[in-house]
Amino acid sequence: MKVREIMKLLEAELLAGEENLDMEINSACGADLMSDVMAFVKDHVLLLTGLVSPQVIRTAEMMDIKVIVFVRGKNPPQNIIDLAKEKGITVLRTKHPMFISCGKLYSQGMIGRGVWD
Amino acid sequence: MGLSDGTIKMSFTILPDDLTAAGEASSSMKKMLNQLGVSPQLVKKAAIAMYEAEINAVIHGGGGIADIIIDGQKIEILIRDEGPGIPDLELAMQEGYSTASDEIREMGFGAGMGLPNMKRYSDELIIHSEVGKGTSVKIIVNFY
Numbered sequence: 001m002k003v004r005e006i007m008k009l010l011e012a013e014l015l016a017g018e019e020n021l022d023m024e025i026n027s028a029c030g031a032d033l034m035s036d037v038m039a040f041v042k043d044h045v046l047l048l049t050g051l052v053s054p055q056v057i058r059t060a061e062m063m064d065i066k067v068i069v070f071v072r073g074k075n076p077p078q079n080i081i082d083l084a085k086e087k088g089i090t091v092l093r094t095k096h097p098m099f100i101s102c103g104k105l106y107s108q109g110m111i112g113r114g115v116w117d
Numbered sequence: 118m119g120l121s122d123g124t125i126k127m128s129f130t131i132l133p134d135d136l137t138a139a140g141e142a143s144s145s146m147k148k149m150l151n152q153l154g155v156s157p158q159l160v161k162k163a164a165i166a167m168y169e170a171e172i173n174a175v176i177h178g179g180g181g182i183a184d185i186i187i188d189g190q191k192i193e194i195l196i197r198d199e200g201p202g203i204p205d206l207e208l209a210m211q212e213g214y215s216t217a218s219d220e221i222r223e224m225g226f227g228a229g230m231g232l233p234n235m236k237r238y239s240d241e242l243i244i245h246s247e248v249g250k251g252t253s254v255k256i257i258v259n260f261y
C-alpha cells in the first residue's frame with residue numbers, strides 16, 4: 001500500500017515528509033513503547049503510535065522507518081516535526097484511535113506480521 | 118576520527134536524564150557507518166543495539182560514555198556508566214523485565230525489551246555490572 005493511500009484511508013493530515021508519499025509500505029507496527037517497536041523486524045514498515053516524543057523519531061531513524069502516524073489526534077510539537085524533516089521521515093496525524101487505525105489498515109490487507117517470523 | 122591503519126574511533130558523552138538528546142550518539146554512529154558504505158542491514162543492527170544501550174545509560178545509569186571502534190572486521194561499541202548497576206543480570210535479560218518508573222514508561226520506555234533487543238541485534242554482547250559501581254555494555258557487530 002502506498003503512503004498516500006494510507007493517508008486517505010486514515011483521513012490523515014500530512015505534517016512532514018511529502019517526498020515519501022509514493023513509497024510502498026508492506027507492514028505496520030502499532031506501539032507506544034519504543035523497545036517493542038525495535039523488536040519488530042521487517043522492512044518498509046509503518047509505525048503507528050500514541051506516544052509524542054522526539055524518541056519516536058529517533059527510534060524510526062535507527063529502524064529505517066520512513067513513515068510515522070500519530071493516532072488519536074495527537075499533536076506533535078514543532079521540534080519533533082523538525083527532527084523528522086531532518087531525517088527524511090514522513091509524519092502523519094489521524095484523529096482515529098490506535099485500534100481503529102490498525103483495523104482500517106488490516107482490513108485493507110496490511111496484515112504483515114513482523115516479530116520473529 | 119580516522120587512524121592511519123584505517124581504524125575509526127569515536128567517543129560521545131551521554132547526558133543523564135535528558136531524553137530529548139538521547140540517541141544523538143547512536144545517530145552520529147549510524148551516519149558514520151553509512152558514509153563508510155557499510156550494508157544497510159548491518160548499520161541497522163548496530164544502530165538499534167547502540168540506541169538501546171544509550172537509552173539505558175540515560176534512564177537507568179545516570180549518563181555515561183560511548184566509545185566506538187570500527188575496523189575492517191567489525192563495529193565495537195562500548196557504553197559505560199557509573200550508575201546503580203544491575204543486581205541480577207539474568208533476570209534483567211528476560212523479555213518484559215523492567216524496573217522503569219511510570220514516568221519513564223510515559224516517555225515510551227520500560228517495555229523490558231532493551232537488553233533482549235541488544236542481544237538479538239548484536240553478534241556478541243558482553244555486559245559487566247556491579248551494584249553501586251556501574252554498568253558496561255559491549256556490543257559487537259561483525260561485518261562478515
Ligand SMILES: Nc1ncnc2c1ncn2[C@@H]1O[C@H](COP(=O)(O)OP(=O)(O)OP(=O)(O)O)[C@@H](O)[C@H]1O
Nearest residue numbers: 035173177178209215216226227228229230231232
Ligand atoms: N545501565 C543500566 N544501569 C542500571 N540498570 C540497568 C541498566 N540497563 C538496564 N538496567 C536494568 O535492567 C532492566 C531491563 O533493561 P531493558 O533495557 O531490557 O528494559 P528497560 O530499559 O526497563 O525497558 P526498555 O528497554 O524496553 O525500554 C532495567 O529496567 C533496569 O532495571
Ligand SMILES: [Mg+2]
Nearest residue numbers: 169173231232
Ligand atoms: Mg532499556
